[in-house]
Amino acid sequence: MLKYLENDKEILEIAKKEILRQQNNLELIASENFVSMSVLSAAGSVLTNKYAEGYSGKRYYGGCEVVDMAEDLAIDRLKKIFNAEYANVQPHSGSQANMAVLMTLLKPGDTFLGLSLDHGGHLTHGSPVNFSGQLYKAIGYPLNKDTQQLDYDIVENLVKEHKPKLIITGASAYSRDWDYSKFREIADRYNTLLMCDMAHPAGMIAKGLLNNPLPYCDVVTSTTHKTLRGPRGGVILIGKDKENPMGIKTLKGDRLKMMSEVFDSQVMPGIQGGPLMHIIMAKAVAFGEVLSESFKGYAQQIKKNAKVLSDKLIKLDYKIVSGGTDNHLMLVDLTNKNISGKAAEKALEKANITVNKNMIPFDTKSPFVTSGIRIGTPAMTTRGMKEQEMEIIADLINQVIVNPENETVIENVKKDVINLCSKFPLYSELT
Ligand SMILES: Cc1ncc(COP(=O)(O)O)c(C=O)c1O
Known part of the structure; x- marks a missing residue:
């Protein structure tokens, strides 16, 4: 692939770097992964050249018969993965999937509830610097102060008080599973719509390893580039009514048809123009991989690795x-380690360990400094690392965090990281 960049030395240099x-770093950002050579x-691919505004069979442009096949396949495979009734694979990103859903379900000024940003929620769940906090009245629900876990009574009290039109479940930095049936009960009691943004755990939900929001939520969004291990992008899904164990009366029959049409038209022409057909084909490839038996082993290993890493950090006196x-x-709370999330991220980066600073619940530091770091295992699990490597990684992280200014320690950890990475080759086809 790189040979085609040889006529542009500046770009070639950037691509090689x-x-x-990626080869020489421990990639522990929870939202990242390494796609296959097929993705x-x-x-x-040349599908990047094609304009295909509209939907399969109903495009605004000629010459779409081939890209229609790619989009149809992506939709079929995605519906199969999640046993969904409806899927839209056109959102360019997770944020755009969320924007299309919020703009379909809410009118400007309407109230909705989402997990607070500083408790693990996403910008598009109501942050004041995002469209979701600017167009709508967004109320954040916090975690329980003692357990630092979801508290369904807190959610219910906020719903009672604010009477939102919509509740958003899902998060960017929450390490526990969600009980969507409890949210459904609350939504039904107060006649509220329910949505899940499963961007982070989608790959594990796909294989039945975490609770599935589709039977409970009126609509579900996801990114495709995190645990689903596909190209950068977003999707929108609606589950099958007959699966719904609560017997709720939300999306049935014609109503489902109507809702899917409005979601489609909110994505395009509502907020987007031409779909990224090359990315949609890459989504189809990734969904094919998710459907394979081997993906289950991958998804199981992600969870095992996270558990071992977390247990080992706890043994090393991390909260x-x-x-x-x-x-x-x-989410690692660094308050007992006398280092901010920002300083920890910087020191770890020098040792070729990539994590991100992250606010912890009830954080007293600003989002630019933070008291914690977020660590995730999807990318290193893709490289083939298992429990044994997770123990080593916890030790390496600890060495840096307790010696953030010791250049010798950092240099030694960096050597160990590069050595460890060399045992798990990545993209060797490209170099
Ligand atoms: C829960 C959640 N939703 C949505 C998004 C947005 O995805 P994107 O960056 O593709 O817009 C993210 C990204 O990290 C996320 O964590």
């Missing part, structure tokens, strides 16, 4: 927010 960075090839992890990530 990034491959090398990469589809994302770099894990909410006491542990059920999924692919953990």
